[in-house]
Amino acid sequence: MTDVLDPPVDFAHEEPAHEEHHGPTGILKWITTTDHKVIGLSYTVTAVVMLVIGGLFAEIIRGQLATPNGTLVSLAQYNELFTMHGSVMIYLFAGPFAFGALANIIVPIQIGAPDMAFPRLNALSYWLYLTGSITMLAGFFTAGGAANFGWVAYAPLSNSLNTPGSGADLWIGGLLLTGFSAIFTGVNLAATIFYLRAPGMTMFRMPIFTWNLLVTAILILLAFPVLTAGLIMLYADRHFGTHIYSVAGGGVPVLWQHIFWFWGHPEVYILALPFFGMVTEIIPVFSRKPVFGYKGMVFATLSIAALSLGVWAHHMFTTGVVLLPFFSIMSLLIAVPTGIKIFNWIGTMWRGEIWFSTAMLMAIGFVVTFLIGGLTGIYLASPPLDFFTHDTYFVVAHFHSVVMALVLGGMAGLYYWGPKITGYLLNETIGKIQFWLLFIGTQVFTIPLYILGLQGMPRRMAVYPHDPQWQNLNDWSSFGAVLIGLSTLLFVVNIAVSWKKHPAGDNPWDAHTLEWFTTSPPPHHNFYRLPQIRSERPTWDYNHPEHHALAHGKHDPEASAQ
């Protein structure tokens, strides 16, 4: 019977000996890579570039809204701005960052695999993402400008009569490419997690980050094909003479909303679950305890996924044609597993030894911000309350609270895993300043928007001449946006300042999971040696055998404080 104290096992490399310096070099090496670490890093860089582009659009929007009759941009340009801000942030930043960037790099290493199950498909996913992003943004260079019908493209506004330009078609085309990119990544993640785990790594010993990515992959497979089909039908209506979404030919405009939101709601959980997973890795490490309620976390994640397919029409309460009570109760119920997660994070910190690294600060900031966003979401699950908040800044504030929480979570992930991926630590002092700017900036940005929504300010307004008194709160919100922008700049500064400065070593955080057992950065095919896996914390067990996890669940009264 082997034991966690056994020396780690050296791999006999199964593939024929190869010399890496005979492979392609330079740009050809990047174009032909199938290494999940390189692909994941490409995703990360591209996604952060998209974050900056989307952020630029946001700053222009806030500039336009700084006065009631703003003339920074025209009415037409404003419609393009918020459409592309939302589209870039959701389709081109948040999704790919969530399931293509850190997931690509970390999941195989966390389960002891040499790479993803389908490395070439993985590379294809990246190229589809990159070209899809270029396609969507190319709309700005067309005569009619980029897509301008909102990131949700409701019919009939998005048909060829109301939006004739090719910017809209490029938007659709970009989403077809990025949609397939996501689907292929979903296939890859599920196959990798099902088939490439190391010996002893049973499903219930996987890290919660990996669990969350598995559920994300299943959601991707459930949802993205629906969006792709809907988009093809939209393109057909626009160019092939079909009347799927138009009244004139016997079609139903609301059908677009059903199809879009059937994808759209699981999509927000596809975005959120990976970040939940990141935070669930970080909080235990910096509390020096295992995650509290591992099985509860798994149950909560699966519940969120299951419920998320039954709530889509809560985005359609004001259409008057959906079954209100069904969607209301399902949407309210989704608060329960989310609450379980929040309590489990608190339980993890409880009676721990909490160390406030930048990653931990960002993770705690995530929890607080997500709490606010989640609570305001509960109002929106009640149709009578949604009727008067829908399409106002209250909703805008709600989802910005939630996505800014995801940004905090993403920063936590980058500070935590950055050293593992690059081999070098980021500067903690700059990181902490960045955290306070980002966290305070987020609240200063979103709280005025909640109030504005309740005061009656609708969303997607280029000007607000009838209610100039809204200017004050808008200016506060813009100030918060500036703080957020500054924090992003600080992040870039941190990368520049820390470049190749302080080597991280294998495990700078005394972390628990398998990726911290290997070198920083990991070698080709990830591991020179593997420990025996007897719990969900194989690295911790190896480093702290006297505090190792017992048969799942019980805590050992003798293994408490030294």
Added chain:
Amino acid sequence: MPNFGVTKGATTSSSSVYHLWQGFSLGAVIIGAFVVLLILYAVLRYRRKGDRIPAQTQYHLPLEVLYTVVPILIVFGLFAATVVVENKVVANPKTNVVVDVNAFQWGWKFTYPGSSAVVVGQTTQNPVMEIPVNTNVHINLTSTDVIHGFYVKEFNFSRYALPGIVNQFTIRAVNTGTYFGQCTQLCGLYHSLMFFSVKVVSMSDYTTWLNSFQNGSAAQAAQSATQQQTSSVVPSKTTKSSGVN
């Protein structure tokens, strides 16, 4: 009880919605404060003080069951309250006062079936829909082109105007006054400026106003009255056209 940012509004439904909002808000504040305090306590009390490794507690089943079951119960309570108010808001009792509201790019048209009253106006012309106080007013809402949103803040209510579908809802105003409304669903270039107003008057004033449309001159007066409600922002032609018919 604080109003948590909403007012009881001008209709019977709006005050029910307001009370529901207050109830939800009380719950949100209590739960939110409780959780934030827990987090604050944890980060302050359990700050790392040395190098000790704490008890590696992994779970506590009774506690986990508690914070699964209690939120479910809270959710059912919120749902029950929601259903009660929702039934009031979506009810359509029989009434003689009917207004057909037609949204279009980028204005509103109000017609009163059974009379020749018509009020129409574009963008900042801010057409006024006149209705009687303390009466159930049945609205038939539709659109002739894209989806628009009929939103009046003082009613704590909005509803989509959909092409090909007539959405029906009832308003019963309890206070006279003029209430501003605008389009809330993105509908193209002048979406930001699709204003309208609802003017609640006494039943006798309403009847007088309605009858004034029988003779042509009053109708003309009403039309020009709406056209004179311009504001400082007047729609202008833009050189770059996107999404304009």
Added chain:
Amino acid sequence: MKVEAKILLGLGLFFGLMCAVYWNWSLENAGGVMMFAAMLLGFLPGGYYYWWSRRMKARPEDDPTATQEEGAGVVGAFPGTSIWPFTLGMGAFMVVLALVFGIWFLVPGLGLVVWAMLGGTAEGRRGGHV
């Protein structure tokens, strides 16, 4: 594979229940069809995994007492470098641009796609670079 099977079957079951309630209550067909399809996505692979899990012996990653030595040997095929994903990606890019720019892009795009499919398949059979 039992846990994996149960996850998918469990999701399929939940979606089936939700579909039955929703479709009968709302009589709304788009949502009903989509939920039904979701149920199938849970049952089909889940059922397959379940069928397999009863016929296979425990893999090392399903065995909580497995040792790393048991995982020795070839784990899978991991082609180290390949030009075909990039080629296929560029082909797909051109095909999509054809939606806007027409046949000028469609033909070369499809050409690249087909070339990449053939090349990638041949590479897979050959074993590829590691």
